[in-house]
Amino acid sequence: MTAAATSARPRHLLDFQDWSPERLTAILDNADTMLQVLDRPVKKVPALQGLTICTAFFENSTRTRTSFELAARRMSADVMTFAAGASSVSKGESLRDTIEVLTQYKVDAYIVRHHASGAAHLVHQYSGKPVINAGDGRRAHPTQALLDAYTVRQEYGSLEGKTVAILGDVRHSRVARSNAELLPKLGAKVILCGPATLLPADLGALPGVTLTTDPVQAVRGAHAVMALRLQQERMTGGYLGSLQEYADTYQVNEALMGHAESGAIVLHPGPMNRDVEISAEAADGPRSRILKQVENGQAIRMSVLYHLLVGRD
Amino acid sequence: MTAAATSARPRHLLDFQDWSPERLTAILDNADTMLQVLDRPVKKVPALQGLTICTAFFENSTRTRTSFELAARRMSADVMTFAAGASSVSKGESLRDTIEVLTQYKVDAYIVRHHASGAAHLVHQYSGKPVINAGDGRRAHPTQALLDAYTVRQEYGSLEGKTVAILGDVRHSRVARSNAELLPKLGAKVILCGPATLLPADLGALPGVTLTTDPVQAVRGAHAVMALRLQQERMTGGYLGSLQEYADTYQVNEALMGHAESGAIVLHPGPMNRDVEISAEAADGPRSRILKQVENGQAIRMSVLYHLLVGRD
Amino acid sequence: MTAAATSARPRHLLDFQDWSPERLTAILDNADTMLQVLDRPVKKVPALQGLTICTAFFENSTRTRTSFELAARRMSADVMTFAAGASSVSKGESLRDTIEVLTQYKVDAYIVRHHASGAAHLVHQYSGKPVINAGDGRRAHPTQALLDAYTVRQEYGSLEGKTVAILGDVRHSRVARSNAELLPKLGAKVILCGPATLLPADLGALPGVTLTTDPVQAVRGAHAVMALRLQQERMTGGYLGSLQEYADTYQVNEALMGHAESGAIVLHPGPMNRDVEISAEAADGPRSRILKQVENGQAIRMSVLYHLLVGRD
Numbered sequence: 040m041t042a043a044a045t046s047a048r049p050r051h052l053l054d055f056q057d058w059s060p061e062r063l064t065a066i067l068d069n070a071d072t073m074l075q076v077l078d079r080p081v082k083k084v085p086a087l088q089g090l091t092i093c094t095a096f097f098e099n100s101t102r103t104r105t106s107f108e109l110a111a112r113r114m115s116a117d118v119m120t121f122a123a124g125a126s127s128v129s130k131g132e133s134l135r136d137t138i139e140v141l142t143q144y145k146v147d148a149y150i151v152r153h154h155a156s157g158a159a160h161l162v163h164q165y166s167g168k169p170v171i172n173a174g175d176g177r178r179a180h181p182t183q184a185l186l187d188a189y190t191v192r193q194e195y196g197s198l199e200g201k202t203v204a205i206l207g208d209v210r211h212s213r214v215a216r217s218n219a220e221l222l223p224k225l226g227a228k229v230i231l232c233g234p235a236t237l238l239p240a241d242l243g244a245l246p247g248v249t250l251t252t253d254p255v256q257a258v259r260g261a262h263a264v265m266a267l268r269l270q271q272e273r274m275t276g277g278y279l280g281s282l283q284e285y286a287d288t289y290q291v292n293e294a295l296m297g298h299a300e301s302g303a304i305v306l307h308p309g310p311m312n313r314d315v316e317i318s319a320e321a322a323d324g325p326r327s328r329i330l331k332q333v334e335n336g337q338a339i340r341m342s343v344l345y346h347l348l349v350g351r352d
Numbered sequence: 353m354t355a356a357a358t359s360a361r362p363r364h365l366l367d368f369q370d371w372s373p374e375r376l377t378a379i380l381d382n383a384d385t386m387l388q389v390l391d392r393p394v395k396k397v398p399a400l401q402g403l404t405i406c407t408a409f410f411e412n413s414t415r416t417r418t419s420f421e422l423a424a425r426r427m428s429a430d431v432m433t434f435a436a437g438a439s440s441v442s443k444g445e446s447l448r449d450t451i452e453v454l455t456q457y458k459v460d461a462y463i464v465r466h467h468a469s470g471a472a473h474l475v476h477q478y479s480g481k482p483v484i485n486a487g488d489g490r491r492a493h494p495t496q497a498l499l500d501a502y503t504v505r506q507e508y509g510s511l512e513g514k515t516v517a518i519l520g521d522v523r524h525s526r527v528a529r530s531n532a533e534l535l536p537k538l539g540a541k542v543i544l545c546g547p548a549t550l551l552p553a554d555l556g557a558l559p560g561v562t563l564t565t566d567p568v569q570a571v572r573g574a575h576a577v578m579a580l581r582l583q584q585e586r587m588t589g590g591y592l593g594s595l596q597e598y599a600d601t602y603q604v605n606e607a608l609m610g611h612a613e614s615g616a617i618v619l620h621p622g623p624m625n626r627d628v629e630i631s632a633e634a635a636d637g638p639r640s641r642i643l644k645q646v647e648n649g650q651a652i653r654m655s656v657l658y659h660l661l662v663g664r665d
Numbered sequence: 666m667t668a669a670a671t672s673a674r675p676r677h678l679l680d681f682q683d684w685s686p687e688r689l690t691a692i693l694d695n696a697d698t699m700l701q702v703l704d705r706p707v708k709k710v711p712a713l714q715g716l717t718i719c720t721a722f723f724e725n726s727t728r729t730r731t732s733f734e735l736a737a738r739r740m741s742a743d744v745m746t747f748a749a750g751a752s753s754v755s756k757g758e759s760l761r762d763t764i765e766v767l768t769q770y771k772v773d774a775y776i777v778r779h780h781a782s783g784a785a786h787l788v789h790q791y792s793g794k795p796v797i798n799a800g801d802g803r804r805a806h807p808t809q810a811l812l813d814a815y816t817v818r819q820e821y822g823s824l825e826g827k828t829v830a831i832l833g834d835v836r837h838s839r840v841a842r843s844n845a846e847l848l849p850k851l852g853a854k855v856i857l858c859g860p861a862t863l864l865p866a867d868l869g870a871l872p873g874v875t876l877t878t879d880p881v882q883a884v885r886g887a888h889a890v891m892a893l894r895l896q897q898e899r900m901t902g903g904y905l906g907s908l909q910e911y912a913d914t915y916q917v918n919e920a921l922m923g924h925a926e927s928g929a930i931v932l933h934p935g936p937m938n939r940d941v942e943i944s945a946e947a948a949d950g951p952r953s954r955i956l957k958q959v960e961n962g963q964a965i966r967m968s969v970l971y972h973l974l975v976g977r978d
Contacts (some may be wrong), residue, residue, distance in 0.1 A: 077771045081715030083743075089394030091422065102766065105745060109717065109770055112743050117396075117425050119418060136623060140415065143646035144422055145390045310762060333769035402707030404735065430709075430738050432731060449936065453728065456959035457735055458703045 050169040050347055053159050054179040055220040063224060065350075066342050067189050073338035073345075076113070086349055087116035090147040095138075095162065096173070097123040097153040102309070103173050106333075107150045107182075110340035119146060134158065138165040148348055151175070169347045177213050183308055184217035186339040188225055190332050191263045194304055199226035204257045204299070206289050207267030207316050208278070209250075210237040214308045215267060223247025232257035233267075233289060236278045254289055258299040263328075265306040266291040266317040282315055292318035296326060304328045363482040363660050366472050367492040368533040376537060378663075379655050380502050386651035386658075389426070399662055400429035403460040408451075408475065409486070410436040410466040415622070416486055419646075420463045420495075423653035432459060447471065451478040461661055464488070482660045490526050496621055497530035499652040501538055503645050504576045507617055512539035517570045517612070519602050520580030520629050521591070523550040527621045528580060536560025545570035546580075546602060549591045567602055571612040576641075578619040579604040579630040595628055605631035609639060617641045676795040676973050679785050680805040681846040689850060691976075692968050693815050699964035699971075702739070712975055713742035716773040721764075721788065722799070723749040723779040728935070729799050732959075733776045733808075736966035745772060760784065764791040774974055777801070795973045803839050809934055810843035812965040814851055816958050817889045820930055825852035830883045830925070832915050833893030833942050834904070835876075836863040840934045841893060849873025858883035859893075859915060862904045880915055884925040889954075891932040892917040892943040908941055918944035922952060930954045 055063070076084055092111040096104050108118045121141060134153075138161075141149075148169040151159040156176030163170040174180040192198050203222055209215045209231045219242050222229050229248045231238060243250040251257050258264050269285065279285050291305060305317070305326045313319045322329060368376070389397055405424040409417050421431045434454060447466075451474075454462075461482040464472040469489030476483040487493040505511050516535055522528045522544045532555050535542050542561045544551060556563040564570050571577050582598065592598050604618060618630070618639045626632045635642060681689070702710055718737040722730050734744045747767060760779075764787075767775075774795040777785040782802030789796040800806040818824050829848055835841045835857045845868050848855050855874045857864060869876040877883050884890050895911065905911050917931060931943070931952045939945045948955060 082717065082771055083715040089396040091395070091425075101748070105747065106770060109743075109745055112717075117422075119422055121418065122414070139643055140622065140646050143643050144419060144650055145395055145647070309766065330765055330769050333766050334771070337770055402709040404708065404738075430735075432735055434731065435727070452956055453935065453959050456956050457732060457963055458708055458960070460708075 051159075051163045051171070052181050052343055052347065053163065053170065053172045053175075054181060054217065055184075055224060058224070060224050060226075062346075063185075063188075063221070066185060066339070066346055067192060069342040069345060069350075070189055070335070070338040073341040074335070076341070077334070077337055083113050083115060085115045086345055087111065087114035089117075090348060091117045091119055091145065092148050092150065092344070093119040093121055093141055093144075093146040094150045094173075095121045095123065095141065095152075097134075097151075097158065098174070100152055100174070103152065104150075106336050107171075107173060107340055110337055111150075111344060113337075114341055114344055116147075116344070119144070134161060135165050138162050142166040142168065148344070171343060171347065174213055177211055177216065179217045179220075180213040181217050181221070182336070182340055182343055183214050184221040185343070186332055186336040187214075187218055187265065187306060187308075188221055188227075189335050189339055190306065190328050191227070191304070192225075193331070193335070194302075194328070195262060197226070198222065201227045201262045202230065202260050202300075203227055203263045203265065204230040204232060204261040205265045205267065206232045206254060206257060206291055208237045208269055209233045209242065209267070210239050210278075211270065212267050216242065218265070219245050219248045230257045230261065234279065234285070254295055255298050258295055258303070261299045261303055263304050263306055264291055264296060264299055265308075266311075266321075268308060268310065269312055269316045271312075286315055290314075290316060290318055292321050293324070296321060306332060309333065364472075364476045364484070365494050365656055365660065366476065366483065366485045366488075367494060367530065368497075368537060371537070373537050373539075375659075376498075376501075376534070379498060379652070379659055380505060382655040382658060382663075383502055383648070383651040386654040387648070389654070390647070390650055396426050396428060398428045399658055400424065400427035402430075403661060404430045404432055404458065405461050405463065405657070406432040406434055406454055406457075406459040407463045407486075408434045408436065408454065408465075410447075410464075410471065411487070413465055413487070416465065417463075419649050420484070420486060420653055423650055424463075424657060426650075427654055427657055429460075429657070432457070447474060448478050451475050455479040455481065461657070484656060484660065487526055490524055490529065492530045492533075493526040494530050494534070495649070495653055495656055496527050497534040498656070499645055499649040500527075500531055500576075500578065500619060500621075501534055501540075502648050502652055503619065503641050504540070504617070505538075506644070506648070507615075507641070508575060510539070511535065514539075514575040515541045515543065515573050515613075516576045516578065517543040517545060517574040518578045518580065519545045519567055519570060519604060521550045521582055522546045522555065522580065523552050523591075524583060525580050529555065531578070532558050532561045543570045543574065547592065547598070567608055568611050571608055571616070574612045574616055576617050576619055577604055577609060577612055578621075579624075579634075581621060581623065582625055582629045584625075599628050603627075603629060603631055605634050606637070609634060619645060622646065677785075677789045677797070678807050678969055678973065679789065679796065679798045679801075680807060680843065681810075681850060684850070686850050686852075688972075689811075689814075689847070692811060692965070692972055693818060695968040695971060695976075696815055696961070696964040699967040700961070702967070703960070703963055709739050709741060711741045712971055713737065713740035715743075716974060717743045717745055717771065718774050718776065718970070719745040719747055719767055719770075719772040720776045720799075721747045721749065721767065721778075723760075723777075723784065724800070726778055726800070729778065730776075732962050733797070733799060733966055736963055737776075737970060739963075740967055740970055742773075742970070745770070760787060761791050764788050768792040768794065774970070797969060797973065800839055803837055803842065805843045805846075806839040807843050807847070808962070808966055808969055809840050810847040811969070812958055812962040813840075813844055813889075813891065813932060813934075814847055814853075815961050815965055816932065816954050817853070817930070818851075819957070819961070820928075820954065821888060823852070824848065827852075827888040828854045828856065828886050828926075829889045829891065830856040830858060830887035831891045831893065832858045832880060832883060832917060834863045834895055835859045835868065835893070836865050836904075837896060838893050842868065844891070845871050845874045856883045856887065860905065860911070880921055881924050884921055884929070887925045887929055889930050889932055890917055890922060890925055891934070892937075892947075894934060894936065895938055895942045897938075912941055916940075916942060916944060918947050919950070922947060932958060935959065 159172035
């Protein structure tokens, strides 16, 4: 019997498939409380005291791992860092064996990043423990989408009737995919925009999601404009001509933002390639909420941990 | 004056030479309590609050290190991870200098893994602090043997009159050596089995230990059968013909287990090479206590830390 | 507005420029209390509970990082280890972006090591948070100088009228530079000694500092003699002839110490090249305070953290 089976609601955050708008809103509401904790001199609550959270990162990401580990420690949990590179996994141990061993160590929850889509789901299946997906392949990065949603809500009070444009390499972006799943559940519209080679048709079939290759059309009426990080290695895959060509058309900059709503904000999941997918001016200007996103990430991750591990229905 | 000199009993666990059956039994008994702690929602006791435990691993082993660090944190100790690869040791600093520096940081105990036999003993000598040997060369890995003993005792209530067969590369195995030293002290018999090239004669001289090259003879009457991990690199040393040849004769599988006692259990120190030294069926079947061993490892390591750092005679 | 601006005194320790002798003496006095804490069975005080200290090491130094992290944990702070090598920095993220992101995680203070002189100052500027410089380029390593000063004071009761000779590669040593800035503020004289190619003239212009290429003249009348670590890579820069030639003239050994004050002590910032810049005999003999320096480093780092984060004027 898995942990999921013991509860009316899923004790994991793999993607947003099984998540109702009510539960999602509860996460965002609770993040308000967590932000207040982060504003206090002593930024710590005892909510997860005595629990052990394992960050199992099979793909390196210091920034995301650090953000989760800090969030867990601020809830007073013990953190166990499992760096796959340094472990038996590199000796050929299977994901299943690794997770079964970690579970015998009495880990209370997992935060998983993996290059393969679906890996977080497998960890949940093998362990029967709450799992937070911190990015699996191109599929999902749900806490990033939650912090994006939270940042937009913070600006406008609600996501209802708001439009979020997301520009860049949509095809390879778990951030874009998770936002496309999440935002419409909270009442927002999503416009995904990029070169035709980087726009997967299946996402256009989601409710509330529109695809376009035209950046001006994408940002027209948008309340928030997100630039996706351009992975340099995509250049070699034949998806793009040149960085310059890409930047000329799809860069989020002041000129493009002139077509958006007057108070529209600029988002980026980081780390940025300044003057490639986003101009330095837009990144550092008054519309930018990029550092706010990072701050909100702490609050959202604390809120998700609380919701999965101690919250009640 | 070393810590050892301040106490009637040794404040270290290097091997089992100076350990009486009574003290060993106390460790196993106390592990029962620790297992209960691990079953509670809050898996933490304040026993080592304010103490700093240093894991000094001069040989990489994420699994063993993690297990010790979790055990220490669950006793409320602070953990200092000293990864030799990233340190002054790689600049040519001697073991002595390294340990003397760490000791000046006021470390309260060391958990040491090193490729050289006797290294843990040197750390104890240089530091005067309690030391747990987490594997030194081919010599000893005492907490692994304790968790093996504990797992057998858990099954049968006692080790008195039980037989444990250990199959594989006995020569290069500190696990085999530590079990050969420990189990007879607790009243069990040990049969060590492997190809003649991998069976060191000196172990056969230990009380309660028998050597054989015949796996069927080894497991006959055994209450527990342990497969040792086959280090692939041994193949090049001329010790073995081929993996297949090895597996054909010495693999722990259902066929071989048919010769053991009817309720005999299967053990493995992990990580496993499935279908080499152990069949997948035996590893995952009802006789397997391999995941139980991992769980018991937490309890045993907590018990050893308690015994060395706060226990009284 | 930066943290520095909110307080009458700087909330950072970058170098000793703005530090009065009174504040420096307060740090040393408080280290006495910290040493007492380190002598207790429970080596922990709650002073920094709920605060998060980030060690941002852009240059590897396990020893220094470990010393700071232990000090922070003994003050009950949470520690966030930011290892630059494993992070976005290696993907080309700028120092500014990195620090701005970390600051959004609500880090309360930074401990920074960086290969570029002035980096710690930039971290303070970008974050507005208290920063301790743990070594930036050739410029400064203030906590090392403080622990050196503390070790001399421990021996003689005061630094007033004492002479400290520092021998070796002065040019490339942030330790030498920081001591040259600190010790005269506390009433001591500093003699810097090394081959002419390794003696930067600007240091000789500091009050209380003298340069010489003659080791006997350097140690004459000295109450403490410090050997600097000889970086092997300097050999290729044309600064030195051979290791042997260097050792013949500048090695701190019993013969050279015969010219110092009768009770003079031997210091080294570690790790040592025994029988290069210091003889094994001098390193391990009765004059050596090298292990004492390591112990004092814990106390000094705890004292600096306390002073910057909770102390009052």
